[in-house]
Amino acid sequence: PKISPFLEPGKTTQVESLAILQLSRDNLQPVYLKAPSGKHDGYAEGAVVNTRYGSFPHSTMIGVPWGSQIRASKVDTGSRGRNNKRKRNKSDDDGKEDSATVAEEKTEQESTPAEVNDDSAAVAKKIVADVSGFIHILPPTPEVWTSSLPHRTQVVYTPDYSYVLHRIRARPGSVLIEAGAGSGSFSHASVRAVYNGYPSEGERKGKVYSFEFHEQRFHKMNQELKEHNLNSLVHLTHRDVYNGGFLIDGKSPEAEAIFLDLPAPWEALHHLSRRNPKNPEDKEWVSPLNPKKSAHICTFSPCIEQVTKTVSAMRRLGWVDIDMVEIANRKYHTSRERVGLNLSMDRGVNNSARDVDEALSRLTEIEARFREHAARSKESDDEVDGDEDDGLIKRREKKEQKGGRKRGGEKKVKIDHKPDSPESFEALPSGVPMWMEGRLITRGEPEIKTHTSYLVFATLPIEWTEENEAAAAAARHPVI
Numbered sequence: 001p002k003i004s005p006f007l008e009p010g011k012t013t014q015v016e017s018l019a020i021l022q023l024s025r026d027n028l029q030p031v032y033l034k035a036p037s038g039k040h041d042g043y044a045e046g047a048v049v050n051t052r053y054g055s056f057p058h059s060t061m062i063g064v065p066w067g068s069q070i071r072a073s074k075v076d077t078g079s080r081g082r083n084n085k086r087k088r089n090k091s092d093d094d095g096k097e098d099s100a101t102v103a104e105e106k107t108e109q110e111s112t113p114a115e116v117n118d119d120s121a122a123v124a125k126k127i128v129a130d131v132s133g134f135i136h137i138l139p140p141t142p143e144v145w146t147s148s149l150p151h152r153t154q155v156v157y158t159p160d161y162s163y164v165l166h167r168i169r170a171r172p173g174s175v176l177i178e179a180g181a182g183s184g185s186f187s188h189a190s191v192r193a194v195y196n197g198y199p200s201e202g203e204r205k206g207k208v209y210s211f212e213f214h215e216q217r218f219h220k221m222n223q224e225l226k227e228h229n230l231n232s233l234v235h236l237t238h239r240d241v242y243n244g245g246f247l248i249d250g251k252s253p254e255a256e257a258i259f260l261d262l263p264a265p266w267e268a269l270h271h272l273s274r275r276n277p278k279n280p281e282d283k284e285w286v287s288p289l290n291p292k293k294s295a296h297i298c299t300f301s302p303c304i305e306q307v308t309k310t311v312s313a314m315r316r317l318g319w320v321d322i323d324m325v326e327i328a329n330r331k332y333h334t335s336r337e338r339v340g341l342n343l344s345m346d347r348g349v350n351n352s353a354r355d356v357d358e359a360l361s362r363l364t365e366i367e368a369r370f371r372e373h374a375a376r377s378k379e380s381d382d383e384v385d386g387d388e389d390d391g392l393i394k395r396r397e398k399k400e401q402k403g404g405r406k407r408g409g410e411k412k413v414k415i416d417h418k419p420d421s422p423e424s425f426e427a428l429p430s431g432v433p434m435w436m437e438g439r440l441i442t443r444g445e446p447e448i449k450t451h452t453s454y455l456v457f458a459t460l461p462i463e464w465t466e467e468n469e470a471a472a473a474a475a476r477h478p479v480i
């Protein structure tokens, strides 16, 4: 069977496979790359992704190394309106759309509505003209999938799941139970953690047993698992785990790692015992846990009341090493202060103004820069005014006479100091590149994209039997 691009993406993008388009830092879009058969959406090029950065035919994104920059293309928009109509009718007919269509429609929302719905010549011209943009094409990973997946529920974000997977000891060959599946964010991260390719004889295949009781979410997730070629490694069951527990066709999945993202984890815990909690002598009772390994669990709950109930149930059921963690993840945005605001004596290690003379000479240097920049901007302003032939001084005098701006104007004093602006790479007479000017400023980003929850961890040791004891005694080194 085809291996999931989430697990082994290969070196280049492939047709009929999932790719993630990165439009800007936080704007990621999943797309299923289609063969350029010329049938899609009426474009001669085949399927096309339209964004505010231009149009990107799938044909330009197939067979390229992951991480490539893709330039926008001119596309033939001739028959697009007709085909859009056909697509609408088709989805009306079957009452559902395939995910490729959904993905495309999502990307179409990126374009202005006029670009998408209006097939007038003017709009076509606009699209053809817009060929300057670019995007990057990334392999699907749990991290980018978490940032781009269609949300059906609250999801677990990367800072939380990376810590959870580490603490519950998910590793290649582990068998993991997860409930509920929700939008599949955790499922994608956990399947990568347990994936062990082709296990050798006697070695277990890493697997995720996932449970979801909401029917639509169950179907949507099943469809996604198939599309991502993960359905042989993630076994999804439609079930209420509070009542139904975690067995698969009455058999134990023999799990040793468990993650519960449920409103009431304590109601599911009694199924995760080694013996029937109501009758420990019950020989018929089947545990979903691996009898040969300690089980490591994490529950994810937003409220402390839920934590209290969970911890209480864990204690009663024999779980040990119980502790709670809250991940307080924070992103930092780092940039440099604009030139001109930073004339203080304290200029950092490589660039310190040691005395007043040096400070003055820097001031002169920067003023000269401002003047030059102001003159350049003025020149372009005046070009718009239509008097290109006048010299700078003359033009300034003229303006002053007219009673216009007396100086270069406040606008002119600002140097566009983005690191990627052409000025940024010019060096000052001191040899310091412009982009290195200014003090480094770091701010915490106000928007923290994590759903903060309390993580409760615990361990359920294996049952220590007479056989274990005999084996331990016989072993040269004690078995722990």
Ligand code: SAM
Residues within 6 Å of the ligand: 153, 154, 155, 156, 179, 180, 181, 182, 183, 184, 185, 186, 187, 211, 212, 213, 214, 217, 239, 240, 241, 242, 243, 261, 262, 263
């Ligand atoms: N961890 C998921 C992710 O990263 O995308 C999100 C899980 S979401 C917050 C919780 C899910 O648990 C919901 O989809 C809900 O339908 C499901 N759920 C709630 N109670 C359940 C139960 N008793 N059995 C199975 N699933 C349940």
